[in-house]
Amino acid sequence: MKILLLCWRDTTHPQGGGSERYLERVGEYLAAQGHEVVYRTAKHTDAPRRSTRNGVRYERAGGKFGVYLAAPLSIWRNRPDVVVDTQNGIPFFARLFTRAPVVLLTHHCHREQWPVAGPVIGRLGWFLESKVAPRVYRGLRYVTVSEASKRDLVALGVREADIEIVENGVDPVPADVPTLHDDHRLHLVTLSRLVPHKRIEEAIDTVAEMDNVVLDIIGSGWWEDELRDYAAPHGDKVVFHGHVSEPYKHALLERAAVHVLPSRKEGWGIAVIEAAQHGVPTVAYASAGGVADSIRNGVTGRLVKTGEDFGRVVGETIGRREAMAPAARAWAARFSWEGTGRKFARVIADAWSS
Numbered sequence: 001m002k003i004l005l006l007c008w009r010d011t012t013h014p015q016g017g018g019s020e021r022y023l024e025r026v027g028e029y030l031a032a033q034g035h036e037v038v039y040r041t042a043k044h045t046d047a048p049r050r051s052t053r054n055g056v057r058y059e060r061a062g063g064k065f066g067v068y069l070a071a072p073l074s075i076w077r078n079r080p081d082v083v084v085d086t087q088n089g090i091p092f093f094a095r096l097f098t099r100a101p102v103v104l105l106t107h108h109c110h111r112e113q114w115p116v117a118g119p120v121i122g123r124l125g126w127f128l129e130s131k132v133a134p135r136v137y138r139g140l141r142y143v144t145v146s147e148a149s150k151r152d153l154v155a156l157g158v159r160e161a162d163i164e165i166v167e168n169g170v171d172p173v174p175a176d177v178p179t180l181h182d183d184h185r186l187h188l189v190t191l192s193r194l195v196p197h198k199r200i201e202e203a204i205d206t207v208a209e210m211d212n213v214v215l216d217i218i219g220s221g222w223w224e225d226e227l228r229d230y231a232a233p234h235g236d237k238v239v240f241h242g243h244v245s246e247p248y249k250h251a252l253l254e255r256a257a258v259h260v261l262p263s264r265k266e267g268w269g270i271a272v273i274e275a276a277q278h279g280v281p282t283v284a285y286a287s288a289g290g291v292a293d294s295i296r297n298g299v300t301g302r303l304v305k306t307g308e309d310f311g312r313v314v315g316e317t318i319g320r321r322e323a324m325a326p327a328a329r330a331w332a333a334r335f336s337w338e339g340t341g342r343k344f345a346r347v348i349a350d351a352w353s354s
Contacts, residue, residue: 001352002036003027004080006092008067010041010058015221017193018270019107022145022168022340023086024056029341030348031055040074042067072097082352089113090128095136101351104133105143107267108289109152113197130156141351143344145268146290166344167293169337170273177250186213186318189256189280191249191271192263194221202262204231204238206311215260216241216252254278257321258314259301266290276300276332279325283314300328 007023009016024039031037032055043049043060051058062070071092075083085094087106095102110129114122134157142163144150150163188207192198200217204227207215215238217227224240231238241252253259259275261284272282272294284291286303295301301324304313317324 001081001348002078003030003038003082003084003348004075004078005037005039005056005084005086006071006074006094007039007041007086008064008088010039010060012047013042013044015193018168019086019088019267021270022107023084023105024054025169025337026084026341026344027056028054029338030345033345038074038078038080040071040078068092082348084348087129087133089125091133091137093133093136095140101141101354102137103141103143103347103351104137106149106153107145108149108265109156110265112265116196134158141347143347146293148289148292149267152289164343164347166340166347167335168268168270168273169340170270170277170332170335171246171337173250173277174247176247177254178247180251180255183214184212186210187216187252187256188213188258188260188314189216189218189252189275190260190262191218191253191274192261193219194224194227196223197264198223199262199264200227201230202310203260204234206260206314207237208234209311210315213237214239216256218242218244218249218252250274250278253280256280257318258283260284260314261288261291262310263288263291266294269294272301273332273335276328279321279329281317281321281324281328283310283317285310296327296331300324300331 005023005027009020011020011024027037027039037056039056039058041060042062047060049060075097080100083094083098083100083102085091085102085104087104089110114126117125142158143166145168150165153163154160190203203215207213217240220242253275259280259282261282266288268290275282282295282301286292286305295303297303302313302317304310
């Protein structure tokens with residue numbers, strides 16, 4: 001089949017993250033199975049208009065909003081057998097522009113994130129996501145990554161029978177992970193895009209109240225300047241690493257005692273499993289949604305309930321890190337991108353044959 005993947009970004013984009021990696025890995029699996037795969041996304045500085053990586057052809061056009069306007073032209077020109085439409089807040093409404101089967105991929109609902117877009121765009125975005133999209137895609141196949149995200153979709157009116165859960169995979173730990181210098185301090189780590197809804201400020205507050213503890217922040221994003229200002233009073237207790245190589249990322253995770261993820265909303269949280277590969281438990285809010293699936297509470301990490309103090313739970317988890325490590329590693333070993341790709345391929349095959 002010829003399969004067209006529509007997504008607002010790819011992982012080469014400065015703001016690309018876990019959801020983009022998910023779709024790329026699915027595309028690579030499909031290409032390895034002999035399908036022709038085209039990944040249509042936004043252009044950005046220094047990115048070629050067209051490129052091929054790991055068997056997937058990338059086409060880039062339009063910017064933050066223009067990528068949505070350019071999508072119908074890509075559908076008409078490519079004439080795909082199946083379209084995977086990714087809803088990062090709002091979908092591309094591909095169903096309106098093709099008779100080919102459409103699968104809608106959504107990692108989580110964005111009710112909590114829309115306010116950061118401003119009062120006008122925020123209200124419009126939530127209206128499109130919560131009212132318009134469920135009507136346009138009624139009866140089509142949905143893919144999401146967790147039971148929590150599935151419940152959110154059902155609450156918006158999507159039929160439960162139309163939703164398939166295909167969890168995130170994880171890349172293997174690189175063979176060349178370096179050993180970092182021991183500075184005799186305890187390290188916490190957060191692996192995340194630096195945007196407001198990730199609430200990295202709470203991770204900073206946590207280390208601020210601890211003695212001889214450092215927070216390693218891995219990632220970048222448009223909220224970074226605000227976070228650096230917020231962390232400035234704490235000196236070298238907070239270290240911003242930015243984008244790093246895969247081996248160095250895993251070295252930072254390996255050194256950490258606990259991975260902290262105070263995000264307001266997560267569809268799943270790939271970083272949770274990446275930390276677990278090193279036996280590092282994650283502390284996150286139970287109300288964030290998908291982390292209730294990616295974290296086995298009390299076994300591979302902790303879910304902070306309403307009314308509990310985030311910093312106190314982190315402290316308790318530090319004390320249990322060694323006891324949780326074996327279970328965390330065993331849990332992480334259950335996930336792979338091959339498994340994710342295989343499940344997603346079945347959804348596409350079913351959509352194409354029905």
